[in-house]
Amino acid sequence: MDFYEVIRTRRSIRSYKPDPIPDDVLMRVLDAARIAPSGRNLQPWKFIVVRDAELKRRLAIACHGQMFIAEAPVVIVACGYNIHGNRGEYMGDLSMLVDVSIAFTHLILAARAEGLGTCWIGSFSNEEVKRILGIPEDVNVVAITPLGYPRGKSFREPGPRKSLQEIVSFDKY
Numbered sequence: 462m463d464f465y466e467v468i469r470t471r472r473s474i475r476s477y478k479p480d481p482i483p484d485d486v487l488m489r490v491l492d493a494a495r496i497a498p499s500g501r502n503l504q505p506w507k508f509i510v511v512r513d514a515e516l517k518r519r520l521a522i523a524c525h526g527q528m529f530i531a532e533a534p535v536v537i538v539a540c541g542y543n544i545h546g547n548r549g550e551y552m553g554d555l556s557m558l559v560d561v562s563i564a565f566t567h568l569i570l571a572a573r574a575e576g577l578g579t580c581w582i583g584s585f586s587n588e589e590v591k592r593i594l595g596i597p598e599d600v601n602v603v604a605i606t607p608l609g610y611p612r613g614k615s616f617r618e619p620g621p622r623k624s625l626q627e628i629v630s631f632d633k634y
């Protein structure tokens with residue numbers, strides 16, 4: 462599939478078939494995250510693949526009751542390590558959020574290319590998800606997505622977006 466078609470037709474999918482994801486497909490999607498760039502190539506991430514039905518149900522509740530998450534055969538939880546030490550005087554410990562978000566974007570776009578739906582979930586209780594999955598104290602949850610084949614015809618052109626004129630300027634702000 463053409464790269465621009467992948468990014469134009471990726472949508473947040475909130476309804477999933479129970480069909481399992483073949484292992485080779487799942488591994489390709491995870492590998493897309495693995496090869497993402499990161500500051501100083503520190504790769505401060507870990508991706509937890511959740512397939513257990515009860516764990517998925519508890520995760521959906523920890524995502525403030527977004528129960529569609531548990532419909533998907535797989536839920537991916539992206540975690541980031543806090544990198545201590547100055548990285549370019551700008552974001553400090555928060556820089557891992559940039560790295561994990563880049564890798565997660567790789568994963569989401571690779572999923573689309575494989576015909577799999579995702580929905581970036583940012584509304585969750587970090588502490589609750591950490592408790593459910595046994596995530597260590599110094600690691601935080603950055604993003605979660607259900608992963609599975611969409612129910613119905615779900616891949617389509619983007620919803621409303623600002624125009625290029627609104628968001629791009631040349632030479633000065």
Ligand SMILES: Cc1cc2nc3c(=O)[nH]c(=O)nc-3n(C[C@H](O)[C@H](O)[C@H](O)COP(=O)(O)O)c2cc1C
Nearest residue numbers: 471472473474475527580581582583584585619620
């Ligand atoms: C950082 C972030 C957090 C988000 N959190 C949620 C969420 O908790 N629940 C949800 O259903 N969608 C969530 N979304 C999906 C957005 O609502 C969606 O991307 C946006 O409305 C554009 O729609 P599209 O993804 O179909 O193009 C999130 C997206 C991002 C990037």
